[in-house]
Amino acid sequence: MLTVFGTIALDTTRTPFRTQVNVLGGAATFASLSSSFFTRTSIIGVIGSDFPADYKKILDNRIDTRGIIKNNNGRCFHYDSSFDYDLSYRTTNKTELNVIADFRPTVPPEYTNTDYLYLANNDPTQNMKILEHFSNPKLTICDTIEYWILHKRGEVIKMMSRVDGVVINQEEARLLCDEYNLVKCAKYIMSFGPEFVAIKKGENGALFFFEDIIFPAPAYPLDVVVDPTGAGDSFAGGFIGYLAQQKKRTTNVMKEAVIYGNVMGAFAVQDFGISAFLSLSGKDIQSRYEKYRDMVSLG
């Protein structure tokens, strides 16, 4: 089983074309829905009294939600952001931590034998505490964000030294490493300990580093992008979800996982919030994966 620990949010997302208020969002939501297409997925997170019942149903339908704590004394984590006309720059309007602020995550006993663990962009100290609950996981991956790099850099590095892999945005990799060149950034992050690093580059895909191998994987080209929210988390979910199904982690398997990550990220951005995942089938994913392979194949 795969366990995802991270935020479950109500997002307000404003694009020049449409504003959606209180849509289901959060790193753990995107990552776990994405991975659920590949493997049995469970989630750890907290919601507030205002979390709509139909959002809970969406999660219940696809994942094991016994690790979701409902805090009736507070409201959900709420993230309000705006995209520019190109949908390429996001401005944060408001971040309300609400129930996240004093959340003490615990691992339900049903989860403790999980083999695969995705620690989203949470407080690195919390991520490491969650990690301690699992005795011998097969694969652990973490992400991080600007806030933790600026405020808890030492803890971020310690966290990265304790996982097998790091998934991180290019801007955050550059900030963490104080270095523009992404090849150098990846080498530096790998010097902390992880076996691999995936640097996410948004519409430019991902750069994947594994042992002494570099795999540059362009994004799946799309002519319509509706809402870029959650693309990176959906990438991470597809990546680790695919790996959870594989017996070995050969170079080819790792490359395939990166492509499934790109494919899931591309689905995520084609509709608002998690909407694209609601009508998605395994067949759609497989068909896009094959189209991608065909596109980049060199004959």
Place this chain on the structure above:
Amino acid sequence: MLTVFGTIALDTTRTPFRTQVNVLGGAATFASLSSSFFTRTSIIGVIGSDFPADYKKILDNRIDTRGIIKNNNGRCFHYDSSFDYDLSYRTTNKTELNVIADFRPTVPPEYTNTDYLYLANNDPTQNMKILEHFSNPKLTICDTIEYWILHKRGEVIKMMSRVDGVVINQEEARLLCDEYNLVKCAKYIMSFGPEFVAIKKGENGALFFFEDIIFPAPAYPLDVVVDPTGAGDSFAGGFIGYLAQQKKRTTNVMKEAVIYGNVMGAFAVQDFGISAFLSLSGKDIQSRYEKYRDMVSLG
């Protein structure tokens, strides 16, 4: 034979690490030196009285320079620019047209049976005049820049309607098409008439569009970039130079050409100006091409 028409410049390039004054540069210089590793290349351009003899020798050594006019009444085209610390943003300090300003390009009789033609980012009206000199070329490609899109948009589109392929930076594609999405940009440019479009994305490689095929080709990952000047022109030179050697333009051949373009662009940025090309061998190119294929191969 391949003929390249474009600027031959003296560049002043300032990076935070080093400033180089009056180095050999210009779109035609990079493109023709790059293509000369693949096919016999000739050049059309103008130089001034201050063009150093050893620069002329560099060109003479690798390409047919009978199409270079020396205007002793003026100085060379001079481009002065600065890169930021990341080498990712360039600021123009000064552009001195000098001998370029009233250049009336002509085609030497020795060139008129050329089969392959690369029209660099010149005035589109001039590019179309040069095009008229060639009766039935096998392949014609053009580039353009912001200045012509802003000042001669109609002529740019007319030029694109008369060539087989367009090579263009992503920023300029977006400006020309008034559209951020690059898939839409490429479709729009192809609606003018060209058979294919290569959109150059700098450190993120290229997006190539050919018939109904999209080929996203990441850049060759480098951990040291010295001077990004000329990367795009070197891409174009490698791309058309490789095609000039092929009998057919199948999908696979076109994809290979894009990779050779990326490989030549990656060599160009590893040293100042054209320096990387001075010590380059066909074996180096082939070895990097194979490394690239291996890197992106999906087993």
